[in-house]
Amino acid sequence: MTDRVILHCDLNNFYASVELLERPDLKNKPVAVCGSVERRHGIVLAKNDIAKHLGIKTAQTVWQAQKLCPDLVLLDAHYEKYNHFSHKVREILYEFTDIVEPFGPDESWLDVTGSTRLFGSGEEIAYKIKQRIKEETGLTVSVGVSFNKIFAKLGSDYKKPDAVTVISKENFKEMIFGLSADSMMGVGRHTYLKLQRIGINTLGELAAADRRTLKSELGVMGEKLWYYANGLDMSPVVSQNDLPDIKSISRSTTNKLDLINNEDVWKTFIGLSEEIARQLEENDFYALKLTVMVRDESLSWESYGKTLDNPIHLSIDIAREAMSVFNSHYDWRTAIHSIGIAVSELILSSEPLQISFYSSDDGENDNLEKECENIRERFGKNAIIKASMIDFDINIKQQKNFGG
Ligand SMILES: [Mg+2]
Structure with missing residues (x-):
């Protein structure tokens, strides 16, 4: 069996590079793209190499970043523009093979095993792709060439920006x-x-x-x-075409229960949010929209939506946003029978946004822990419970209801 020829293409500093296409005057300045309209609440989504070298990190809060680098130029994120470039690049990739697997807006794997007779070796194809993307979009890309996906991805990380790295069966031990x-x-x-x-x-x-x-x-x-x-x-x-198309993720309480105050709602949101966050993480998604569904004693669902300033994926952020949506819409005329949260307008996380609930390096976990502590202080030590425990909690409530 002949070896496969796999490429991994990774656009360099994607969001920041797209923004800089229209602002060549900022080319030599430290630049960060941030998500929030109201910047002091925002986080850094992407940065150029100059900002990177000054210590600016993705997911840093904007005020932390500004403290570190007072000259930092802040630009708003424009997701439609990134989508546009994402598609444009993918169209170029499809000219070399129809086996393209996107990984976030700025990365793709290509299986070009069947294309080598037409376009040359994997390395030659990589250089052709790199040149085409630069000519037609102005963006630079790093490409890894290898005989499997893992090493191809390692190759695109190996040398940045604007580079091609070949990891072969012959050289991989020595290289990696x-x-x-x-x-x-x-x-x-x-x-x-x-x-x-x-x-x-x-x-x-x-x-x-x-x-x-x-x-x-x-x-x-x-x-x-x-x-x-x-x-x-x-x-x-x-x-x-073979990937499942997920448009939204939602969770709601299934049992009949009576939530009678904000504390009940908050506890339930914490549980639902953990489930949603887990599924977002499994699929590498962030959400740009959040909807709260409420079914009160009238037994009809009402839903209230909100477009978010920053893409979110952490359970605590989902719960907080849900609570703020809930507070601005629900007036407690009656108790609540059932409640749910849905997140939609999902974007793939990928490089500019790789922050995870469990693996953050920059204090996110500390903040989360602190927040959990605050909640426990306010609502008692059982305020934060796993989703599976919520059901348990609900069952108890039901039993109480039935008993009383
Ligand atoms: Mg990238």
Whole structure:
């Protein structure tokens, strides 16, 4: 069987680069794109290389970023524009193969195994793509060329910006075994800590580790990572048409229950939000719109929506936004029988927004913990409970209702 030829294309500093196309005057200044209309509440979504070198990080709050770099130029995010460029780039990619798997707005895998006779080697195709994108959009891209998806992605991260990196069966050990294990896709901060605890720091050490030990320490994922590090990832490039189309994610309480005050609603929101956040994370989504559904004693659903200033995905943010929507619409004329939250206008997270509930490096977790503490102080130590516990809670309430 001949080797596959897989490419991973990654647009460099995508949001910031798009904004700078129209502002060449800012080319030599530190620039950050932020999500909020009202900037002091916003976070940094993307930055150019100059800002990066000055220590500006994605997901930093705007005021933190400004404190670090008072000259920082702030630009509003324009998602329609990013979508436009995203499509334009993808059209170019489709000219080289119809097996294109998008990963966020700015990244794609391509399987060009069948295209090499027409367009040349994987490396030659990568240079052609890079040139076409630059000529037709003005954007730069980093491309990884390899025989599997994991190494292709590693290749596009290897050298930035505006570069092509080939990781082959012949050179991969020499090229990547010295890298820290978390430079590989699949090794998040949490997994990396676990690996370090069993003495694995580099990809070489991961590849040489005992597969059974990895499985017993990290579960199925541990075993997968061993395969990845040894160049044995066989996962196919899945073209866009084969991907499930998720337009919204929603959760609501299914049982009949009576929520009688804001505290009840808040507790329920915390539970629903955790479920929604988990599903957002599984699909690498952020949400731009949130809707609260309420069914009161009239037994008809009312829904109240809000377009968000920043894309959100953390459960605490979902709960907070839901609460603010709820507070501005519901007047407590009657108790609530059922309540739900839906998030929609989903965008793929990808590079500019890689902040996760569990793996944030810049204090997000601390804030979350603090917030949880505040909630516990205000509402008692059981105020924050897992979603599965909410059902339990609801059942108890029901029983009480039935009993009384
Ligand atoms: Mg990128």
